[in-house]
Amino acid sequence: NQRKMVKLCGIGAGYVGGPTMAVIALKCPSIEVAVVDISQSRISAWNSDKLPIYEPGLENVVKQCRGKNLIFSTDVERHVQEADIIFVSVNTPTKARGLGAGKAADLTYWESAARMIADVCTSDKIVVEKSTVPVRTAEAIEQILAHKSKGIKYQILSNPEFLSEGTAVQDLLEPDRVLIGGNEGPEGQEAIKKLKDIYAHWVSEDKIITTNIWSAELSKLADNAFLAQRISSINAMSALCEATGAQVSQVSLALSKNPKIGPRFLNASVGFGGSCFQKDILNLVYICECNGLVEVANYWKQVIKVNDYQKSRFVQRVVSSMFNTVSGKKIAVLGFAFKKDTSDTRKTPAIDVCKGLLGDDACLSIYDPRVSADQIKKDLSMNNVQWDHPIHLQPLSSSSSNGLEHVDIAEDAYEATKDAHGICILTEWDEFKGIDFQRVFDDMQKPAFVFDGRNILDVGKLREIGFIVYSIGSPVEQWLNNSVNSAVPF
Numbered sequence: 001n002q003r004k005m006v007k008l009c010g011i012g013a014g015y016v017g018g019p020t021m022a023v024i025a026l027k028c029p030s031i032e033v034a035v036v037d038i039s040q041s042r043i044s045a046w047n048s049d050k051l052p053i054y055e056p057g058l059e060n061v062v063k064q065c066r067g068k069n070l071i072f073s074t075d076v077e078r079h080v081q082e083a084d085i086i087f088v089s090v091n092t093p094t095k096a097r098g099l100g101a102g103k104a105a106d107l108t109y110w111e112s113a114a115r116m117i118a119d120v121c122t123s124d125k126i127v128v129e130k131s132t133v134p135v136r137t138a139e140a141i142e143q144i145l146a147h148k149s150k151g152i153k154y155q156i157l158s159n160p161e162f163l164s165e166g167t168a169v170q171d172l173l174e175p176d177r178v179l180i181g182g183n184e185g186p187e188g189q190e191a192i193k194k195l196k197d198i199y200a201h202w203v204s205e206d207k208i209i210t211t212n213i214w215s216a217e218l219s220k221l222a223d224n225a226f227l228a229q230r231i232s233s234i235n236a237m238s239a240l241c242e243a244t245g246a247q248v249s250q251v252s253l254a255l256s257k258n259p260k261i262g263p264r265f266l267n268a269s270v271g272f273g274g275s276c277f278q279k280d281i282l283n284l285v286y287i288c289e290c291n292g293l294v295e296v297a298n299y300w301k302q303v304i305k306v307n308d309y310q311k312s313r314f315v316q317r318v319v320s321s322m323f324n325t326v327s328g329k330k331i332a333v334l335g336f337a338f339k340k341d342t343s344d345t346r347k348t349p350a351i352d353v354c355k356g357l358l359g360d361d362a363c364l365s366i367y368d369p370r371v372s373a374d375q376i377k378k379d380l381s382m383n384n385v386q387w388d389h390p391i392h393l394q395p396l397s398s399s400s401s402n403g404l405e406h407v408d409i410a411e412d413a414y415e416a417t418k419d420a421h422g423i424c425i426l427t428e429w430d431e432f433k434g435i436d437f438q439r440v441f442d443d444m445q446k447p448a449f450v451f452d453g454r455n456i457l458d459v460g461k462l463r464e465i466g467f468i469v470y471s472i473g474s475p476v477e478q479w480l481n482n483s484v485n486s487a488v489p490f
């Protein structure tokens, strides 16, 4: 038991597992960290110059540790067997079929990881839940492990990750908190202490919260549900602002000064996306329903309903402004990722908006600085359930043109907007603020429309150039009065 080096193994080299394990390796040079995944292509990418995910600062962290105390491997079993502590960050999408379909978390990947752990381990282990899981997953995992334990002792900890994409490295380097849930007995407390010691390399003790295991699991779901709820709340206000003449950005500013409310997560948008918010709320709803808490379930469901409403409201606004038809019209879509500074498109509102516009026979020209053409096409040709599951784990669809004849991927914003009738801003990429809109206007069909789904553009300037501008949560009359065409129907 006097081994010099503590060994960690992270199962799942995705958006959560990759950056998390890399930062642990950076901050704990005395600890060996192995990140393993069943996907050969993902592991190859982690070992290459082009990492499989884009995160500011990540390349730098990986380069400093890779080959020293950080390795990426597909030899899952060996590294699991050798590790003292196993972090599990496999994906937990929403169940596609069967009991709880469309709501409950699909624990297939988790369960297969747990069974593999049970099969290969020959010494006591601490197993850490990193990926978000429904409350009481640890109990299920414990059962799987205990069933085959061969006398080996497992301690399960819940240590949910609170990083945001786009700022993952920063969030990991300076976390606002580290939450560790474990069993209340002495062995559980000892396991908590071991994990705490790892974080203590760079996180001050007062930021490390320890709880029982269920509280930790539920806190993660609650955290995402609260954040999503704030966005749906401000988005609901944005609809009211448009109808009444208030300005949502002014309302946000006023709210932000109330310390009981706080300044963050008050940007009205075309809707929230990302792999977490919807999935975790659906999960919460499912758990409430299973416990007979119908009122509570309905309360949280409404957060998703408002988000869906916001996306379809945006599509309706585009279509109705453009004289009730976008059929055959070129529309430029700027931004496809679910937020800026990431290449991730999981649950991005752009998918629903694009599908809505395609449903009205628009011709789309899509530009995103980070998302590949292949990814965009896959996202738009997949049904909603497939799209929740990782691309590399599913068969590629055989027909390449699943209604995508009207989708064109552009190299830059100028190509996307050339000859277009309208522009939809769907991601708040900084580079969109620097676009030469006079040049864009000159190359567009007239009247030229801009629909700013992220409120990042200078509406006044655009109107001066001659655009008809709609931005989320701005009173509609205002632009109607200023616009060149006062007969736009609403």
Ligand code: UDX
Residues within 6 Å of the ligand: none
């Ligand atoms: C509220 C607003 O806070 C204030 O900004 C506004 O100007 C007037 O309305 P008030 O009604 O005086 O102020 O009290 P507040 O402290 O907000 O509490 C309102 C109710 O919420 C109380 O019944 C309180 O017990 C309850 N509450 C408050 C909770 O149940 N939980 C909490 O965490 C906070």
Ligand code: UDX
Residues within 6 Å of the ligand: 161, 162, 163, 164, 165, 166, 224, 227, 231, 264, 265, 266, 267, 268, 269, 270, 271, 272, 273, 274, 275, 276, 277, 338, 339, 340
């Ligand atoms: C979220 C949580 O913030 C993080 O704590 C958790 O660990 C994982 O889920 P992430 O999904 O990476 O992180 O991004 P986040 O910044 O929360 O944005 C989620 C979505 O909400 C994006 O589509 C974003 O554009 C949208 N959003 C965010 C708004 O529309 N308005 C806002 O004010 C903030």
Ligand code: ADP
Residues within 6 Å of the ligand: 011, 012, 013, 014, 015, 016, 017, 036, 037, 038, 039, 042, 076, 089, 090, 091, 092, 109, 110, 112, 113, 131, 275, 390, 393
């Ligand atoms: P997240 O955003 O939660 O990190 P990702 O889909 O980006 O989700 O990453 C999850 C990773 O877990 C994927 O790369 C997937 O290949 C991997 N994975 C899933 N099941 C297993 C398993 N049983 N063993 C090893 N890796 C797995």
